[in-house]
Amino acid sequence: MAHKRDREATRARLLECARLRFARDGYDGTSVRDVAGDVGVDPALVFRYFGSKSGLFTQAMAGSSAPVVLPDGPVEELPAKLLHQLVFEDWSEYAGEHPLVAMLRSAGHEDTKDRLRQQICEGYLDVLSQLAEGNEDKNLRTELFGAWLLGIGILRTAVGTPTLSKATEEDLRPHLAAVAEALFGRPVPVPKNG
Amino acid sequence: MAHKRDREATRARLLECARLRFARDGYDGTSVRDVAGDVGVDPALVFRYFGSKSGLFTQAMAGSSAPVVLPDGPVEELPAKLLHQLVFEDWSEYAGEHPLVAMLRSAGHEDTKDRLRQQICEGYLDVLSQLAEGNEDKNLRTELFGAWLLGIGILRTAVGTPTLSKATEEDLRPHLAAVAEALFGRPVPVPKNG
DNA sequence: CTCCTAAGTCATCGATCGGTGACTTAGACC
């Protein structure tokens, strides 16, 4: 037998497969039977553990989405770090897209929208806002820069724009520096090697 | 009776209601019965006119999405015009979102992705690329600016970020100029009043 | 070995979906 009867292990495997399915196919495109089938378990078990499909979605995406870079280094390196994390990290576990980009597919459900906003605000904008310190409209500048990073991720993975899809991190680096300086009003050195 | 028997008129009303539904609820969240119900017609009529739900979607989104600003004025005013059109135009007909932002909800279907890419490239990036003329990596700069505009639209409507949601066109104007100049390497005057 | 609890399964329900084909009816034309 492949697996012993271990509630927590089965729960964890369900969450992992659910995460992948929801990211790749969206909320509506994923059925409870799909997820249970991936794990090799009866669909009814999902409802025993998570109450509903919605509960499965909430818990799957909640445990997934906090890979936020820690503001450990100098603040000037934050844009490059966030760009790398949001766009160039290996998100193969989530079907090649950053979870936040993937979650846009499942928007429309109001709780998904709320979760998205919360994760973007607390996970990214709060960190980025250090860069805007000292400017009069700090929050707006921060969100505008966040919008840029998110837009880059979307054009690359969800839309598949020709040039940006093939661009490397090196290609984006000089423009990242230029835009960051334009928005934050101070030079933002970009490290040469990630 | 509210309406006479007019094939073309009924067809047009179906397309209009389908556009709204698909934009607001996404492809999966919209049923043929919903659209037919809005028009006050039998669902079977949809299949008689459009063959399938997919055909309805294609024709509804195709007829909708070409409100591309004409490059009639000076090229320097293009960023402001596109920002206005993409973000601040009245898209109440599409549930308050630009159709392209709304179409992201229905991504996952490969033809939707293709249509998105085509419309963004031909409708927006081609126009914007005039601004990048003379730069070495013209296409990349153009797509990066397009990514920014798209990201702003998404953060405003789909995510609902606090500051950007309430920002006016006037608030964004100076930052638009700064980023455009940073990306395109030349001053981009922003008109004072839209 | 026995028993008992919890992990997991089975059968099934009710609703909804996209889609099809036979049918009905409105309305222009003679």
Place this chain on the structure above:
DNA sequence: GGTCTAAGTCACCGATCGATGACTTAGGAG
């Protein structure tokens, strides 16, 4: 008014979905 065509309707199919409750079985404790 009668008739013929096309616009629109009706009844229904097969599949799939989320969800429920009764059931079975694995496996440690005694």
